Amino acid sequence: xxxxxxxxxxxxxxxxxxxxxxxxxxxxxxxxxxxxxxxxxxxxxxxxxxxxxxxxxxxxxxxxxxxxxxxxxxxxxxxxxxxxxxxxxxxxxxxxxxxxxxxxxxxxxxxxxxxxxxxxxxxxxxxxxxxxxxxxxxxxxxxxxxxxxxxxxxxxxxxxxxxxxxxxxxxxxxxxxxxxxxxxxxxxxxxxxxxx
Amino acid sequence: xxxxxxxxxxxxxxxxxxxxxxxxxxxxxxxxxxxxxxxxxxxxxxxxxxxxxxxxxxxxxxxxxxxxxxxxxxxxxxxxxxxxxxxxxxxxxxxxxxxxxxxxxxxxxxxxxxxxxxxxxxxxxxxxxxxxxxxxxxxxxxxxxxxxxxxxxxxxxxxxxxxxxxxxxxxxxxxxxxxxxxxxxxxxxxxxxxxx
DNA sequence: ACTAAAACCAAGCAAGCGCTAGTGTTAATG
DNA sequence: CATTAACACTAGCGCTTGCTTGGTTTTAGT
Numbered sequence: 401x402x403x404x405x406x407x408x409x410x411x412x413x414x415x416x417x418x419x420x421x422x423x424x425x426x427x428x429x430x431x432x433x434x435x436x437x438x439x440x441x442x443x444x445x446x447x448x449x450x451x452x453x454x455x456x457x458x459x460x461x462x463x464x465x466x467x468x469x470x471x472x473x474x475x476x477x478x479x480x481x482x483x484x485x486x487x488x489x490x491x492x493x494x495x496x497x498x499x500x501x502x503x504x505x506x507x508x509x510x511x512x513x514x515x516x517x518x519x520x521x522x523x524x525x526x527x528x529x530x531x532x533x534x535x536x537x538x539x540x541x542x543x544x545x546x547x548x549x550x551x552x553x554x555x556x557x558x559x560x561x562x563x564x565x566x567x568x569x570x571x572x573x574x575x576x577x578x579x580x581x582x583x584x585x586x587x588x589x590x591x592x593x594x595x596x
Numbered sequence: 597x598x599x600x601x602x603x604x605x606x607x608x609x610x611x612x613x614x615x616x617x618x619x620x621x622x623x624x625x626x627x628x629x630x631x632x633x634x635x636x637x638x639x640x641x642x643x644x645x646x647x648x649x650x651x652x653x654x655x656x657x658x659x660x661x662x663x664x665x666x667x668x669x670x671x672x673x674x675x676x677x678x679x680x681x682x683x684x685x686x687x688x689x690x691x692x693x694x695x696x697x698x699x700x701x702x703x704x705x706x707x708x709x710x711x712x713x714x715x716x717x718x719x720x721x722x723x724x725x726x727x728x729x730x731x732x733x734x735x736x737x738x739x740x741x742x743x744x745x746x747x748x749x750x751x752x753x754x755x756x757x758x759x760x761x762x763x764x765x766x767x768x769x770x771x772x773x774x775x776x777x778x779x780x781x782x783x784x785x786x787x788x789x790x791x792x
Numbered sequence: 793a794c795t796a797a798a799a800c801c802a803a804g805c806a807a808g809c810g811c812t813a814g815t816g817t818t819a820a821t822g
Numbered sequence: 823c824a825t826t827a828a829c830a831c832t833a834g835c836g837c838t839t840g841c842t843t844g845g846t847t848t849t850a851g852t
Binding site: 425427428509512513546547548549552553555556557558559560561562563564566567579582583585586587589590 | 621623624705708709742743744745748749751752753754755756757758759760762763775778779781782783785786
């Protein structure tokens with residue numbers, strides 16, 4: 401279990417590992433491949449990380465931390481309007497999914513490869529992130545902006561957003577902002593936006 | 597690449613493999629584990645499948661075939677109302693996700709482990725399934741039941757539905773039908789349901 | 793009863809795996 | 823100038839992997 405990733409060297413190694421984990425999958429990525437891409441020998445790798453598992457944990461942790469801080473600043477800048485806050489969260493989510501794509505793809509696909517301890521540690525970060533979402537969705541529900549069960553809405557929305565990593569093309573015509581707006585528009589009835 | 601899975605013995609082996617692939621992941625599932633659960637010796641496994649890859653392909657293919665046929669009959673029984681057809685597709689999707697859960701979890705998580713040929717073959721099945729969805733969504737858009745970009749709506753909806761494998765509890769209070777209804781309700785404005 | 797095909801088995805190979813031990817090498821600190 | 827800590831290297835151990843081989847048993851058609 402990693403507590404914090406501060407050293408810039410470590411950060412860089414983690415970035416390399418994330419790319420490899422995405423391209424090959426965690427299990428197929430060997431410590432020798434990792435070392436090769438990091439320009440060190442495979443033995444030296446274990447000076448930086450206790451074992452292969454810890455690299456996986458560090459990759460995911462890094463992505464989660466970034467997602468959390470980006471979402472927090474986005475919310476702080478969004479003001480109080482439920483509509484603006486919903487937009488801000490969706491936009492922040494998509495932007496993180498892009499800038500930190502590798503880390504998040506690893507989190508989505510290789511979560512089950514985490515051992516018990518790492519998993520427990522990361523679950524806390526994930527819960528904190530989902531709590532942010534839940535809060536914004538509760539506000540939107542209370543304002544009559546959207547309808548439905550509060551937990552279901554959160555899960556459906558996060559599902560739709562996370563699924564974008566499968567099809568979204570950053571070089572395509574649509575920006576993350578536009579995408580976020582379209583998702584919010586899909587679940588907000590046309591007239592709800594204008595009610596006080 | 598598998599062409600068809602007819603033999604009942606083969607079907608059973610595939611079912612066992614799917615379960616193991618879900619529990620352990622494709623890469624961590626060894627041919628010895630597979631053989632053990634299939635009550636044969638690891639060497640005998642290669643009488644039924646050319647290699648480990650083919651088992652993965654067969655598992656996914658089986659799930660896709662079932663999903664396609666269930667969706668088709670659901671649509672046939674749903675009539676012409678866009679609302680009913682949307683409901684039917686969502687319900688069919690969730691029911692397949694439950695009854696064939698293992699196969700679909702494998703398809704979602706281990707898709708990238710497929711080699712080029714198997715992938716190309718399965719992409720056709722997936723495209724056929726998504727075409728069904730696209731058609732139903734186009735009808736709903738034309739009827740004014742929902743709003744937005746037709747491709748985005750399909751992707752967002754399928755994302756939300758596929759994400760359910762992460763959190764849905766079959767023993768929980770909500771049935772797949774109820775879940776499907778809630779999703780459709782979330783994206784259809786309240787007044788749209790009553791317009792002619 | 794005869795035969796062919798399908799299903800299965802024991803044994804093991806070659807390759808690759810994660811990881812360790814022991815040894816420099818470098819650069820900052822007392 | 824000596825010490826230390828961080829980082830990197832070489833070499834390889836012990837084990838597991840997917841898959842093959844060469845042969846035996848079981849099943850099904852005639």
